[in-house]
Amino acid sequence: MTPREEQFRDIVQEHQEMVVNTCYRFVFNREDAEDIAQDVFIEVHRSLERFREDSKLSTWIYRIAVTKSLDHLRRLKRKKRFSSLKRMIGAEDPAINIAAPSRDNPEEALEDNERIQVLQVALDALPDSQKTAFLLSKQDGYSNQEIADIMETSVSAVESLVHRAKKKLQELLEDYYRRH
């Protein structure tokens, strides 16, 4: 094994848990999260020699994870739009698969699933910066400073983004539950 390969193996070993869970926070689906994480590490492998050490290696990797997750969500959004268009013209209606957080009780799992779907719709309505700051703040292991580094902004900006995201989500969810 070459030193480069060895270095890459160590990077994967060290960061895979955090990368997969970061992606999972965005997509709420284990398979998708692992697929995105694979893309993240392929990108890392491709660009490792170009990494300029302007930031920490971990920050750079998590930034790639966030970018790839957001890209995935955008693709999903486009797909959803296309499928609703298909529904309108009477074509097939592919189901959107969303995995719920694991629960022992199937009833609770189903309820969580529904809530996750509602949350996803609400999160989709947030701007990317608010969504990123909010979701990363919900994940263990990220300090506000780290989130700021990943987003290439200041800690105060992150705090403001999280606050605005919470407020907006609250409004969106209230609106949803009032109607349903």
Next chain:
Amino acid sequence: MPRMSHNDMHTREEVKRTMAVLDGIRPIEVHPGFRVRLMQRIEEESNAGALTANGIASRLNYRFALMLLLIIINLGSALVVLLQNAGDSAPAISEILGNFGDEYSSSTFAYYQEPAPYAGEPLEAAPADLQAP
């Protein structure tokens, strides 16, 4: 403070519970085959990359050959045209040169009148006192 209606309370409760789901998401464990699959994908990609590079190289070779062929055809046709024109243009050039010579040697453009000796007249004899003994 206005009293909250039952509906409002219900809405707030639902919102709270939905937001709590997000806090309740437990971290997932990475699949044991994650790294193996990743290394396979990287290997596949590097192989595909090599194939693509070969493809690009062969495509460049084709382009280069085509460019060379076009240049040769262009040069060849230019040469043929030149050779065809060479026979026609030779008299034309000598004609132009002849005309040019005639025009500038005519009296109109002459700088001076030709002196008498050149006109073929005999020279006048010098006065006797000036003649050498």
